[in-house]
Amino acid sequence: xxxxxxxxxxxxxxxxxxxxxxxxxxxxxxxxxxxxxxxxxxxxxxxxxxxxxxxxxxxxxxxxxxxxxxxxxxxxxxxxxxxxxxxxxxxxxxxxxxxxxxxxxxxxxxxxxxxxxxxxxxxxxxxxxxxxxxxxxxxxxxxxxxxxxxxxxxxxxxxxxxxxxxxxxxxxxxxxxxxxxxxxxxxxxxxxxxxxxxxxxxxxxxxxxxxxxxxxxxxxxxxxxxxxxxxxxxxxxxxxx
Amino acid sequence: xxxxxxxxxxxxxxxxxxxxxxxxxxxxxxxxxxxxxxxxxxxxxxxxxxxxxxxxxxxxxxxxxxxxxxxxxxxxxxxxxxxxxxxxxxxxxxxxxxxxxxxxxxxxxxxxxxxxxxxxxxxxxxxxxxxxxxxxxxxxxxxxxxxxxxxxxxxxxxxxxxxxxxxxxxxxxxxxxxxxxxxxxx
Numbered sequence: 231x232x233x234x235x236x237x238x239x240x241x242x243x244x245x246x247x248x249x250x251x252x253x254x255x256x257x258x259x260x261x262x263x264x265x266x267x268x269x270x271x272x273x274x275x276x277x278x279x280x281x282x283x284x285x286x287x288x289x290x291x292x293x294x295x296x297x298x299x300x301x302x303x304x305x306x307x308x309x310x311x312x313x314x315x316x317x318x319x320x321x322x323x324x325x326x327x328x329x330x331x332x333x334x335x336x337x338x339x340x341x342x343x344x345x346x347x348x349x350x351x352x353x354x355x356x357x358x359x360x361x362x363x364x365x366x367x368x369x370x371x372x373x374x375x376x377x378x379x380x381x382x383x384x385x386x387x388x389x390x391x392x393x394x395x396x397x398x399x400x401x402x403x404x405x406x407x408x409x410x411x412x413x414x415x416x417x418x419x420x421x422x423x424x425x426x427x428x429x430x431x432x433x434x435x436x437x438x439x440x441x442x443x444x445x446x447x448x449x450x451x452x453x454x455x456x457x458x459x460x461x462x463x464x465x466x467x468x469x470x471x
Numbered sequence: 472x473x474x475x476x477x478x479x480x481x482x483x484x485x486x487x488x489x490x491x492x493x494x495x496x497x498x499x500x501x502x503x504x505x506x507x508x509x510x511x512x513x514x515x516x517x518x519x520x521x522x523x524x525x526x527x528x529x530x531x532x533x534x535x536x537x538x539x540x541x542x543x544x545x546x547x548x549x550x551x552x553x554x555x556x557x558x559x560x561x562x563x564x565x566x567x568x569x570x571x572x573x574x575x576x577x578x579x580x581x582x583x584x585x586x587x588x589x590x591x592x593x594x595x596x597x598x599x600x601x602x603x604x605x606x607x608x609x610x611x612x613x614x615x616x617x618x619x620x621x622x623x624x625x626x627x628x629x630x631x632x633x634x635x636x637x638x639x640x641x642x643x644x645x646x647x648x649x650x651x652x653x654x655x656x657x
Contacts, residue, residue: 320530435603436603449510449516450508451510451519451520452507452508452523452527453507453523453526453527455523455526456522456526459522459523459526462515463515463518463519466515467515
């Protein structure tokens with residue numbers, strides 16, 4: 231009787247163990263589930279930034295010029311560098327009231343080679359973001375349009391930081407996608423930092439600062455320049471022998 | 472001995488005020504004309520430097536938001552020259568009461584404007600000496616000190632002008648100078 235009872239119990243236990251083993255999930259299936267879950271959790275890969283050139287040029291002794299942020303003839307007798315901050319009110323005034331006229335009357339006529347240098351000030355929260363978007367736009371050939379819209383709408387984006395929205399207003403969706411990819415990849419950040427370091431060696435103590443290069447000399451001028459006064463100065467500078 | 476000594480505390484403060492305020496005003500005037508852009512040669516560089524510096528000073532005056540742009544422009548283009556002239560006249564000492572009064576009026580005016588800007592928490596540059604200089608509590612303290620010196624200097628200038636010079640006022644019985652034995656003819 232006892233032998234029979236123990237045999238039955240052992241058989242029952244064996245059946246139960248086999249049943250448990252049969253109901254367990256095989257290892258291969260687990261790994262596949264984990265991989266799927268991992269794939270679902272990972273963020274989508276960012277689109278690759280378009281290839282941009284970070285090569286710089288030298289003109290009349292002025293080095294490290296980003297050719298996409300420079301305008302005019304490389305054989306012009308005078309090179310003018312403008313160190314500016316997109317969030318600086320005086321820079322806005324210079325850009326809208328003076329630089330545009332200089333572009334029309336001096337740059338486009340081959341008298342001046344104009345170089346835009348970024349000098350984001352630490353107290354301006356969004357100026358570096360604006361510089362990044364402007365630099366990226368320059369590398370797809372949209373420098374002037376983006377700089378204009380950034381300065382014109384300075385009061386809007388400096389309060390809410392919506393630089394992207396302002397820039398998107400003047401670019402097509404395809405252009406904006408390219409610009410955003412460049413900004414996200416931070417490919418051009420070293421060029422902005424290089425401009426900043428060049429300014430610090432002058433030294434640039436405030437923005438805007440314009441540096442006039444002629445005949446091997448450089449003359450930095452801090453502050454806003456009115457076009458009427460600047461015109462007279464440029465005419466005499468260009469006429470120097 | 473002390474009676475013939477030409478310096479009393481009023482005259483000492485007058486001298487300090489003349490030299491300190493006179494020098495500061497002359498420096499402030501030249502700094503507004505020649506800083507921060509200080510290219511002096513050739514002449515068209517100097518002209519351009521002065522123009523840009525005065526434009527920058529005009530912007531600093533406008534940032535106080537007390538004057539119209541036209542008035543700020545007029546003030547910006549005249550004040551540096553006024554400061555230089557007033558400072559020189561103070562140092563020279565000619566017409567002291569007039570120039571001390573002018574300096575006091577200017578300093579009290581500066582103090583009022585700077586104090587107003589400070590109390591309104593305006594984040595602006597002082598515009599006092601050409602180069603960018605944030606307006607802080609120390610600016611108010613500095614201007615208050617100079618104003619106090621200017622007021623004292625002016626008051627003492629008027630007081631001293633009424634009194635004869637101690638050398639001229641010395642009487643024979645109390646004098647120990649070279650004219651001690653001479654009698655004064657009526």
